[in-house]
Amino acid sequence: MCIPNFLTPFHMFGQVFMAVEVPHYCNTNWIDAIDSNLTEKEKLNLTIPKHADGSYEECRMYTPVSEDIDSIRDYGINSTENxxxxxxxPTDPKPTLLTEFNLVCDRKDLNDFGQSIYMGGLLAGALVFGPISDRIGSRNMILLTMLIMGSFGVGTAFSPNYYVYIALRFLVGSSFAGASNVTVSEWVGPSYRHLAQIITHLANALGQMAIAGLGYGLRNWRWLQIAGSAPMFLLFFYIWVLPQSARWLVTKGRTEEAKNLLRKAASVNKRTVPEEMLDQLAAEKKVKSGNILDLARKPHLRKMTLVMLWVWFVDSMVYYGLSLHVGDFGVDIYLTQLIFGAVELPSRFSCIFLLEWIGRKKCQALWLLLGGVMCLIIPIIPKGWPVAVTVLAVIGKSALAASFTTSYVYSAELFPTVVRQTSLGLCSMATRVAGIISPLIGLLDKYHPAVPMVIFGTTAVIGGLLCFLLPEMRGKELQDGTGNDSQVRGDSVSTFF
Structure with a gap:
């Protein structure tokens, strides 16, 4: 699971490097019909208004006239228009999303709206693929979504216009819900469960660092899109090597298949499983299937679900709010992205020890509180201190990255097996709703620069406080059912690991 986790960050953050802001001004070729011998500088001086600092305005031009060139030189043009x-x-010969589809001026917000539509794909995928995964198993769903991600990801590079581009991006986004790491949690016992999840998240951080180099080396957005999507096809061999979840097979009554997988796992690890231990699986009754209504009916599940929905919502909104605006902190965008990815390595790695040392609940709460406080401090930093703002943003993003990692580990342990994929699908849905909202919150800076960060910070602090309502899961077995029988199968399956 580390390999796809290394590749998927491109689809989430790659657009940042496809629409980098570049100098631009209105096309004023109308004046060529009056005098085709003007130099470029003369042409700009006669047709483009200037800012107070002497630079040309990006979104306004002088209204075209039919007068002769001498009259224009002598008297100028008084009226302007869009x-x-x-x-x-003039300075960007390589095609980007911004230059090819003119995502500037009154079309500038289309870039953020496009990112929101992509996040809408993640929401649609969470609604569809989460419940389906509970039925067909995470292995089959992972294989399917990798195919979707690679196919439509490469197809996006051939988009003839921006609307086709965002439609294909919506389909790519929908596949993310199926690329779940639940299989990792279900294949290991309590003492290694968090470690397995964190390792896959470290691969994600490395992938974010790789995006900076890929975006720096490939300035043509179509080649960048292909380079970031095509490697998914190299994982076709997963058809033969990716195992189904033995725990999921047991809950579906497919005990013999689970036994064979457990024998194979033991063989790979140079271990043996006593047959009398395997026979214990067949002797147990099948766990009653759960559904989404159980999450609402049962009080303890309802409380956990509501709190974790908010936690995942905040994780996503603040994390992506910082990540998708790496160019707004005043430091080189490629360097900032590299730093953003690099700082996630120690923050996520620290979870290996902190989750066992102080527990899941405290980790989840403290990471959110730290990230929220950083966001609340950023607006009070003077505009002339870009390095200070970047440092605070880096700390905040690293805290939210660790919070995201903790959420995956914590949620997989909180919910029973029979509703685990469904509950994580709901949490993923909350994440995607936040992802849709996050770019739009960034647009609120036109009313006041502090508004987005205040929203991000406040919601994160509230999420951190709500975490203290959750139970601690450190060292506890995974539950399989939603009732009194919930521990029966969890204890026996975990024995094998």
Missing amino acids: CKEGWVY
Whole structure:
């Protein structure tokens, strides 16, 4: 699972490097019909207004006139209007989303809206693929979503316009819900469960660092899209090597298949499993199937579900709110992305020890509180201190990354096996709703620069406080059922690990 986790960050953050802000101004070729011998500088001086600092305005031009060139030179043009014939990008010869689809001026918000639509795909996938995964198993769902991600990811590079681009991105986003790490949690026992999840998240952080190098080396957005998507096809061999969850097979009554997988796992690890221990699986009754209504009916599940929905919502909204605006902190975007990915390594790695040392609940709460406080401090830093703002953003993002890692480990332990995929699908749905909202919150800075960070910080602090309502799961066995029989099968399956 580390390999796909290394590849998936591209789809989440790659657009940041496909729409990097570049200088631009209105296309004013209308003046060529009056005098085609003007130099570029003369042409700009006669047709583009200037800011107070002497730079050309990006989104306004002088209204075209039919007068002769001498009259224009002598008297100028008094009226201005928005760009009518597109824009010119003098310093960027490589095609990007911004330059090819003109995502500037009155079309600038389309970039954030496009990212929100992509997150909408993640929401749709959470609604569809979560419950389906409970039925067909995480292995089959992972294989299917990897195929979807690779196919539509490469197809996106051939988009003829921005609307086709965001439609294909929606389909790519929908596949994320099926690329779950639940299999990792279900294949190991309590003492290694958090370690397995964290290792896959470290691979995700490395993937974020790789995006900085890939985006720096490939400035053509179509080649960048292909380079970030095509490697998924190299994982076709997962059909033969990716195992189904033995725990899931047991809950579905497919005990013999589970036994064979447990024997194979033992063989790979140079261990043996006593047959009398395997026979214990066949002697137990099948756990009653659970459904989404159990999460609402049973008080303890309802409380855990509501709190974890908010935690995942905040994790996503603040994490992506910081990640998708790496160019707004005043430091080089490629360097910032590299740092953003690098700081996640120690923060996620520290969870290996902290989750066992102080427990899941305290870790979840403290990470959210730290990230929220950083976001609340950022608005009070003077604008002339970009390094200080970047440092605070880095600390906040690393805290939210650790919180995300803790959420995956914690949630997989809180919910019983029979509703685990469904509950995680709901949590994923909350994450995707937050992902849709997060880019839109960034647009609120036009009213006041502090608004987005205040929203991010406040919601994170509330999430941290709510975590103290949850039970501690450190060292406890996974539950399989939602009632009194919930521990029966969990204890016996975990014995094998």
